Amino acid sequence: MVDIIVVGAGLAGLTAARTLVRAGRRVRVLEAGPQVGGRVRTFTRQGFTLDEGYQVLFTAYPAVRRHLDLAALDLVTLPPAAAVRRGGDVQVLGDPFRDPGSLLSTLRSDVLPLADKLRVARLAVSLRSGAPHLLLQGPDRSTATYLQELGFSDGAVQSFFAPFFGGIFLNRDLSTSARLFRYYFRMLMDGQIAVPRAGMLQIPAQLASGLSVSTGVRVERLVQTARSVVVDTTLGELEAGSVIVATDPPTAAHLLGEPAPALGSVPSTYLSYAAPRSPEVQPRLLLNAAGGLVNNAQWMGQAVPGRAPQGQDLLVVTVPGAPDLADAELDAAVRAELRDWYGDAVNGFGTLAVTRVPHAQFAQPAGFASRLAGHATRMPGVLRASESTSMSGIQGAMESGEKAAAILLGDPVGMSRPRGA
Ligand SMILES: Cc1cc2nc3c(=O)[nH]c(=O)nc-3n(C[C@H](O)[C@H](O)[C@H](O)COP(=O)(O)OP(=O)(O)OC[C@H]3O[C@@H](n4cnc5c(N)ncnc54)[C@H](O)[C@@H]3O)c2cc1C
Incomplete structure (x- = not known):
């Protein structure tokens, strides 16, 4: 046992598991x-x-800083700027301190007129003070309402905030909680957006190193007994003092x-294309301000050397939601939108994958935090860990695991750490 x-x-x-093993506990992880x-x-x-x-790591996530060796992940930073596309028109918006090449274009851009640029600057100053987790507290409303209250123009909301935060929250209507908007805005200011050169799988692989993990083992039933929990699996019965x-x-x-x-699911769909080479000058995030199926896209081969074979590039397109189209129809519709950007060069793109994710995140509208699951369960020896106890994303998942472990360890610091810290 x-x-x-x-x-x-x-x-x-x-x-x-990692938190428990570091504290000297004997742990076995079962993965279906x-x-x-x-x-x-x-x-x-x-x-x-x-x-x-399309997955990225925010290096400012506090739990990431506590648990991951970022240097060993061989991270490649993505430019802190986005190219906002309306058909053939492209305007670059960026943080001129971190992407100096975006300065002139950002100043000239009418996607964010001068008054909106000043509002962004004011918002940045106001969100920078205090600890980031405090931004997850206080009264909540939708991101759309919050931006309206701050006075942003409809153009700025539709052309910039909707596709940019639509890419993060996988819904473009900005119905996501304003608390999360503020938290992510702060994460963007406090750190970088990066991806491990060899792929996002490097993150869980690093967390798993040194742990006892059995893959291909599905847990089918848990039975609480007087002194242990019996875990019924496809391998047979196992026994443990506690279960997470x-x-x-x-x-x-x-x-x-x-x-x-009752949290609900946010689905998302991705199309990956092989292309001879990226037509973009810089590997910036591409935002579609014209509306349509495509919300955002990134030339991953250009951004992350090694992701595409020599002499080729890789374009990853995000289509939020679950379009009711067969793969071939969806591919054709996305190509038609990309043709507005790249003309006949699209004919040279090869479709690598159409990836449909029915549950990419759980739904996080204003007030969602009051419906989050807790760590305690009906079974005294069994705790829950999942992003669904906190917020959808890498920070939410990692801090949840950390907290479940802290409860088992009786660690007061870990137990009292607030969401987002
Ligand atoms: C397409 C996509 C893009 C994303 N992009 C980002 C991003 O850019 N940034 C970000 O922060 N987050 C992003 N996320 C969210 C992030 O990936 C999740 O928040 C996080 O991985 C959730 O982790 P989890 O451990 O809570 O749940 P899961 O990852 O769902 O893990 C649950 C595990 O339990 C296993 N399991 C289920 N049933 C059993 C059973 N009976 N027995 C044994 N094992 C079982 C499953 O196989 C799975 O491995 C993205 C997610 C998706 C899908």
């Missing part, structure tokens, strides 16, 4: 899938390295005998 079994080797489960990482996946196709969809359930919320509800969670 081990001290603790962790069910699920996503970021939450791995962070929980063929590899660690949960929703953080990387795969290769025709010599290209593709992440599951770090699966997706529906599976957790099934294992724990709880009602299905």
Whole structure:
């Protein structure tokens, strides 16, 4: 019998296990899938390295700083600027201190007229004071309402904020909680957006190193006994003093005998293209201000050397939601939108993958924090860890695992750490 079994080797489960092992506990992680990482996946196709969809790491996430060796991840920083595209018109908006090449274009851009640029500067100053986690507190409303209250013009909201934060929250209507908007805005100021050169899978792989993880083992049932928890798996019965359930919320509800969670799912869809070379001068994030299926795109081969074979490039396109189109129809519709950007060069693009993710995040509208799951469950020896206890994303998942471990360890510092800290 081990001290603790962790069910699920996503970021939450791995962070929980790592925290417990560091404190001297004997831990075994059981993962149903063929590899660690949960929703953080990387795969290769025709010599290209593709992440599951478009995923990035905010280096300012506090839990990331506590748990990951960033130098060992061989991170490649993405430029802190975006090219806003309306058909053939391109305007670059960036942080001129960190991307000096974007200065002139940012000043001239009418995507954010002067008054809106000043509002961004004021917002940046106001969000910079105090600890970042405090931005997740206080009254909540939608991001759209918040931006309206701050006086931003409709043009700025539709052409910049909607596609930029639509790419982060995977919905373009800015119905996401303004608290999260403020937190992410701060993360963007405090750190960089980066990806491991060899793919996002390097993150869970680093968390898993040194842990006892069994992949391909599905947990089917948990039974609480007087002195332990019996874990019924596809390998047979195992026993542990305590269990952390770090699966997706529906599976957790099934294992724990709880009602299905009411958080909802945000789906997203990605198309990856092989191309002879990027037509863009700089590897900046591309935002589609014209509306349509495409929200944002990134030339990953240009941004991250090594992701595409020699002499080729890789374009990853984000289509928020789950369009009701067959793969071939979706591909044709996305190509038609890309033709507005790149003309006939699109004919030379080869489709590498159409990736549909039914549950990329859980829905986080204003007030969502009051509906979050807790770590405690109906079973005394069993705790929950998952982004669904905090916020959707790498920070939420990692801090959740850390907190479940802190509860088992009786660590007062970890137990009292607020969300987002
Ligand atoms: C396409 C996409 C893009 C994203 N982009 C970003 C981004 O740019 N930045 C960011 O911060 N976040 C991003 N996220 C969100 C981030 O990936 C998630 O927040 C995080 O990975 C969630 O981790 P988790 O451990 O809570 O859950 P999961 O990753 O869902 O892990 C749950 C694990 O439990 C396992 N499991 C389930 N049932 C069982 C069972 N019965 N027995 C054993 N194991 C089981 C699953 O196989 C899985 O490995 C993105 C997500 C997706 C899908």
